[in-house]
Amino acid sequence: GAVVSQHPSRVICKSGTSVKIECRSLDFQATTMFWYRQFPKQSLMLMATSNEGSKATYEQGVEKDKFLINHASLTLSTLTVTSAHPEDSSFYICSARSRRRGTEAFFGQGTRLTVV
Amino acid sequence: GESVGLHLPTLSVQEGDNSIINCAYSNSASDYFIWYKQESGKGPQFIIDIRSNMDKRQGQRVTVLLNKTVKHLSLQIAATQPGDSAVYFCAENISDSGYALNFGKGTSLLVTP
Numbered sequence: 001g002a003v004v005s006q007h008p009s010r011v012i013c014k015s016g017t018s019v020k021i022e023c024r025s026l027d028f029q030a031t032t033m034f035w036y037r038q039f040p041k042q043s044l045m046l047m048a049t050s051n052e053g054s055k056a057t058y059e060q061g062v063e064k065d066k067f068l069i070n071h072a073s074l075t076l077s078t079l080t081v082t083s084a085h086p087e088d089s090s091f092y093i094c095s096a097r098s099r100r101r102g103t104e105a106f107f108g109q110g111t112r113l114t115v116v
Numbered sequence: 117g118e119s120v121g122l123h124l125p126t127l128s129v130q131e132g133d134n135s136i137i138n139c140a141y142s143n144s145a146s147d148y149f150i151w152y153k154q155e156s157g158k159g160p161q162f163i164i165d166i167r168s169n170m171d172k173r174q175g176q177r178v179t180v181l182l183n184k185t186v187k188h189l190s191l192q193i194a195a196t197q198p199g200d201s202a203v204y205f206c207a208e209n210i211s212d213s214g215y216a217l218n219f220g221k222g223t224s225l226l227v228t229p
Contacts (some may be wrong), residue, residue, distance in 0.1 A: 019134075034216045036219075043219045043220065043221050044219045045219075049215075065216075095217070097214075104150075104162070105216075106160050106162075107162075109158055110158060
C-alpha cells in the first residue's frame with residue numbers, strides 16, 4: 001500500500017504558540033488530503049479537505065484562521081495550529097487520496113499534540 | 117459482552133473465539149465502506165473494504181457483511197488473537213466524489229487469554 005508520513009508524531013507546546021504538522025505522501029501524488037482530529041475514546045472527526053493548489057474546505061465549526069492548512073504540492077500538506085490552547089490538545093491525523101489509486105485513503109500515523 | 121455508554125462500546129472475547137463488530141451507517145448514497153483498526157497512539161490501519169454492489173467480502177481471517185436495506189455493516193474476525201485487540205472503526209464514502217471518509221463511533225475489541 002501507499003505510505004503517508006506524518007511529522008512530528010508527538011509535540012508539546014506552550015499555550016499561545018503555533019505548531020506545524022506535516023503530512024507527506026511518500027510514493028504517490030496525493031491530489032486530495034484530509035485532516036482529522038480525534039479526542040480520547042472518540043472517533044475521527046474531519047476538520048478539512050484540501051486539494052493541491054487550492055484553498056482548503058473546512059468543516060462546520062472548524063476555525064480556518066486557527067487551523068491553517070497548506071497543500072502546496074502533490075506530496076505535502078501542512079496543518080498549523082495557531083495560538084494553541086490546552087483545548088486544542090488532541091490527536092491529529094492526515095490522510096491522502098490519489099485519483100490514480102482509486103478510492104482508498106491512506107492514513108498517516110498521527111500527531112499527538114499537547115498544549116501546556 | 118458488549119456495553120454502550122459515554123465511552124466507546126467495548127466487545128470482550130476470548131482468544132480463539134470469533135468476533136463480530138457491528139456498525140450502522142447513515143448515508144444511503146454511500147457506496148464504499150471500509151473497516152479500520154486503530155491501535156493506541158497510531159493512525160487507522162486498513163483492514164478490508166466493500167463496495168455497495170456486494171454484500172459480502174472475505175479477507176484473511178476477516179469477513180465484511182453489508183446490508184444496504186438496513187444500512188448495516190459488520191466485521192467478523194475469525195479465531196481472534198490478542199493482537200486483534202484495538203479499536204475498530206467503520207467508514208463510509210461516496211466513491212469518486214472526493215469526499216472524505218465519514219467514520220462511525222468505533223468499537224473497542226478486547227481479547228482475553
